[in-house]
Amino acid sequence: MYTLQVLLFSVLKQKVGEGRLTLSxxxxxxxxxxxDHLEAQYPVLGDYRSVLRLAVNQEYVPETVALADGDEIALxxxxxxx
Amino acid sequence: MQKKENHRWFLLQHxxxxxxxxxxxxxxxxxxxxxxxxxxxxxxxxxxxTVRLEYDCYEAMALKEMSRLAEEAQARWPVERVCLLHRxxxxxxxxxxxxxxxATPHRADAFAACRFLIDTLKEQVPIWxxxxxxxxxxxxxxxxxxxxxxxx
Numbered sequence: 001m002y003t004l005q006v007l008l009f010s011v012l013k014q015k016v017g018e019g020r021l022t023l024s025x026x027x028x029x030x031x032x033x034x035x036d037h038l039e040a041q042y043p044v045l046g047d048y049r050s051v052l053r054l055a056v057n058q059e060y061v062p063e064t065v066a067l068a069d070g071d072e073i074a075l076x077x078x079x080x081x082x
Numbered sequence: 083m084q085k086k087e088n089h090r091w092f093l094l095q096h097x098x099x100x101x102x103x104x105x106x107x108x109x110x111x112x113x114x115x116x117x118x119x120x121x122x123x124x125x126x127x128x129x130x131x132t133v134r135l136e137y138d139c140y141e142a143m144a145l146k147e148m149s150r151l152a153e154e155a156q157a158r159w160p161v162e163r164v165c166l167l168h169r170x171x172x173x174x175x176x177x178x179x180x181x182x183x184x185a186t187p188h189r190a191d192a193f194a195a196c197r198f199l200i201d202t203l204k205e206q207v208p209i210w211x212x213x214x215x216x217x218x219x220x221x222x223x224x225x226x227x228x229x230x231x232x233x234x
Contacts, residue, residue: 081209
């Protein structure tokens with residue numbers, strides 16, 4: 001099992017109601033597995049799947065990324081700084 | 083949170099941004115041009131009145147992405163100094179939310195590098211704005227394009 005920290009911001013944080021989730025996933029797991037797991041728990045994420053990008057340990061990565069125990073994952077919707 | 087080196091300065095803070103301090107940081111005899119862009123909160127968008135903007139941020143990653151952007155600017159143009167400053171939390175109308183600045187030997191590169199930095203910050207750096215309107219409604223603003231992931 002992997003223990004993972006998932007960070008949410010902006011509209012996702014508002015809709016899910018949490019900024020930080022701790023979850024356990026069966027190993028091995030990819031970013032897609034994580035998103036599928038999260039969407040099952042929080043169906044609202046389905047509306048954002050096509051536009052959100054993953055960051056693992058503060059770097060953007062493709063969804064196909066292999067996760068590791070202890071990873072910090074952020075779901076990044078299109079940004080709007082400045 | 084900030085990362086400040088001799089030639090590069092990245093800052094995230096809730097307090098008002100000091101544009102003068104950015105200018106001072108950018109000054110160097112090696113440059114003939116300094117380009118400073120300041121983004122501010124605009125009060126009106128068509129007939130919708132903004133009371134304030136509020137910024138959320140993935141701070142540790144935002145600093146990393148700012149650093150990456152600055153590296154790319156330094157690779158593409160002869161950038162002697164660069165700063166990327168962003169305010170977090172509440173930014174009232176007319177106040178600065180972001181300051182992007184570069185110093186280069188000649189002005190053409192200063193304009194180009196500065197433009198690149200603000201345009202790319204707005205696509206890549208994990209910061210989000212929320213509009214708070216006069217009618218009491220609020221809205222998290224989504225960028226028009228997801229961040230680029232490939233080749234990173």
